[in-house]
Amino acid sequence: MRRALLSALLVALPLHAASAADAIEVLPDASAAPAEAKQVQIAKMKFNPTDITVKAGTVVTWTNSEALPHNVHFKAGGPNVSKDIEGPMLRANQTFSVRFNQAGTYDYICTPHPFMKAKVTVE
Ligand SMILES: [Cu+2]
Numbered sequence: 001m002r003r004a005l006l007s008a009l010l011v012a013l014p015l016h017a018a019s020a021a022d023a024i025e026v027l028p029d030a031s032a033a034p035a036e037a038k039q040v041q042i043a044k045m046k047f048n049p050t051d052i053t054v055k056a057g058t059v060v061t062w063t064n065s066e067a068l069p070h071n072v073h074f075k076a077g078g079p080n081v082s083k084d085i086e087g088p089m090l091r092a093n094q095t096f097s098v099r100f101n102q103a104g105t106y107d108y109i110c111t112p113h114p115f116m117k118a119k120v121t122v123e
Pocket of ligand 1: 070071
């Protein structure tokens with residue numbers, strides 16, 4: 001009886017509403033990114049621009065412009081990053097999109113190339 005009640009409660013939880021409140025909200029795929037998304041290119045082992053400033057609620061889309069795979073990784077413990085968010089490895093022309101819901105500074109790296117450092121400032 002108890003177990004049935006617990007499962008009913010879990011099913012009723014608004015999972016998507018909870019994730020929308022996260023400071024960093026990973027969008028399911030590129031088609032979920034609005035046309036006005038702020039663009040960051042990844043090429044020559046660098047994020048370009050390295051440092052961007054956007055308004056809260058803005059979607060940022062990263063595009064890998066070279067053959068070497070890269071990703072976008074917000075490490076837990078950095079400012080405003082409470083849980084690790086490690087984006088998938090992107091091959092040439094693949095994208096990754098995130099909506100920033102809260103003001104703050106968000107440092108990120110590329111997992112296999114930790115010297116690739118960049119940040120997003122959300123106001
Ligand atoms: Cu990389």
